[in-house]
Amino acid sequence: MDNPFIFRVYQTKELFCDRQEELKTLITNTLSGADTTLIAQRRIGKTGLIYRLIDEIRFEKLPVLPIYVDIFATRSLEDFVKTLSTAIMNAIPEKSSIGKKFAKFIRSLRPLITYDPLTSTPQIQLTLQSEDEQKQTLTGLLTFLDNQDKKILLAIDEFQQVREYQEKNVEAMLRTIIQTLKNVTFLYCGSKRHMMLDIFGGERNPFYRSTAFVALQKLNRDVYAEFITKHFRDGGFDIDNDAVAYILDWTRGHTYFTQRLCHTVYDMAHGKVDVALVKQAAAQILQSDSVVFGQYQQLLTAGQWNFLIAIAKEGEASLITSRQFLRKYHLGNPSSVSRIVPSLVEKNLLDENIVDGKTTYSLNDVFLSRWLEEKY
Numbered sequence: 001m002d003n004p005f006i007f008r009v010y011q012t013k014e015l016f017c018d019r020q021e022e023l024k025t026l027i028t029n030t031l032s033g034a035d036t037t038l039i040a041q042r043r044i045g046k047t048g049l050i051y052r053l054i055d056e057i058r059f060e061k062l063p064v065l066p067i068y069v070d071i072f073a074t075r076s077l078e079d080f081v082k083t084l085s086t087a088i089m090n091a092i093p094e095k096s097s098i099g100k101k102f103a104k105f106i107r108s109l110r111p112l113i114t115y116d117p118l119t120s121t122p123q124i125q126l127t128l129q130s131e132d133e134q135k136q137t138l139t140g141l142l143t144f145l146d147n148q149d150k151k152i153l154l155a156i157d158e159f160q161q162v163r164e165y166q167e168k169n170v171e172a173m174l175r176t177i178i179q180t181l182k183n184v185t186f187l188y189c190g191s192k193r194h195m196m197l198d199i200f201g202g203e204r205n206p207f208y209r210s211t212a213f214v215a216l217q218k219l220n221r222d223v224y225a226e227f228i229t230k231h232f233r234d235g236g237f238d239i240d241n242d243a244v245a246y247i248l249d250w251t252r253g254h255t256y257f258t259q260r261l262c263h264t265v266y267d268m269a270h271g272k273v274d275v276a277l278v279k280q281a282a283a284q285i286l287q288s289d290s291v292v293f294g295q296y297q298q299l300l301t302a303g304q305w306n307f308l309i310a311i312a313k314e315g316e317a318s319l320i321t322s323r324q325f326l327r328k329y330h331l332g333n334p335s336s337v338s339r340i341v342p343s344l345v346e347k348n349l350l351d352e353n354i355v356d357g358k359t360t361y362s363l364n365d366v367f368l369s370r371w372l373e374e375k376y
């Protein structure tokens with residue numbers, strides 16, 4: 001049997017744990033036409049949930065056509081337009097009436113169709129010269145979607161990337177176009193949480209409060225424990241409760257890290273799975289990731305590195321500028337820590353969590369956290 005603990009792209013709902021509640025909200029928003037922003041820390045399962053949603057829309061034959069586009073690799077408005085048209089083309093069945101109309105629309109743009117050398121999926125190359133032409137095409141694409149008799153869900157992943165484009169004010173331009181659409185619902189998501197919060201929650205920004213927010217937390221511990229136990233048992237392994245508890249403690253129940261640890265344990269298992277085996281798998285993961293961790297150190301100042309070690313030792317810390325904390329880890333004065341924190345958040349190494357007005361900090365990478373904790 002294949003390893004059921006995936007830590008790459010979404011496969012099936014059987015291998016996807018829970019998220020029932022959030023899925024329901026997303027479906028409601030999609031059907032009612034409420035744009036939504038999915039907010040969470042890194043690798044908690046945002047992209048997975050979008051795939052899960054699309055899967056559900058198709059399975060339940062809901063009256064919505066879902067389109068997913070990941071704009072991580074785009075660097076300009078031109079890239080954005082190309083990536084979007086390719087995503088649309090690949091999402092709508094060629095022979096359907098929308099598919100035929102879309103092909104006609106694209107033909108009018110005199111495109112080149114190329115094929116991805118690895119996956120053989122078709123890609124659209126458009127020769128759009130000026131920024132105006134690109135803007136017009138984008139408006140044309142979105143208006144095209146808006147004019148179909150079917151509701152459309154356009155999920156844009158890694159949306160914060162629009163801030164990196166060479167053109168200025170792409171955000172404002174997009175907002176202006178999107179505002180006029182009636183039939184297309186948007187789902188925004190991105191791995192840089194602080195940027196996503198600024199785009200959709202920053203008062204001065206074009207998208208300010210234009211969407212509902214869905215915040216993804218860690219999976220419910222009991223539900224995740226049951227999921228883990230079930231998949232080990234289905235694979236013929238006898239896993240005890242202590243081993244499951246140890247997995248969830250060690251990974252702090254963070255999705256990606258839990259999936260990866262379970263994957264490794266599953267690969268190493270013969271018959272029985274106990275705490276000793278889990279510890280062995282954990283050690284193996286840290287060993288193999290240590291190469292990357294060593295490189296992080298090179299990229300950081302001594303102050304930043306020491307601060308990460310301090311947070312790793314605490315697991316989760318709140319009073320980081322208190323005299324007691326600074327003294328315990330020899331971190332100098334509060335002002336230097338106040339400088340270090342935003343730089344580490346910016347690098348996505350440190351996670352800032354605000355719950356009920358209380359801010360806590362933890363390392364984004366649970367394995368790095370465990371490694372630092374052990375090594376220093």
Ligand SMILES: Nc1ncnc2c1ncn2[C@@H]1O[C@H](COP(=O)(O)OP(=O)(O)OP(=O)(O)O)[C@@H](O)[C@H]1O
Nearest residue numbers: 006007008016017042043044045046047048191256
């Ligand atoms: N509910 C779930 N059950 C099982 N596996 C999951 C679940 N959610 C996510 N995963 C898996 O965990 C890994 C990380 O999830 P995903 O890539 O969706 O996170 P993300 O929040 O989009 O990360 P990033 O912030 O890097 O974009 C993926 O391999 C995904 O398949």
Ligand SMILES: [Mg+2]
Nearest residue numbers: 046047048191
């Ligand atoms: Mg993602």
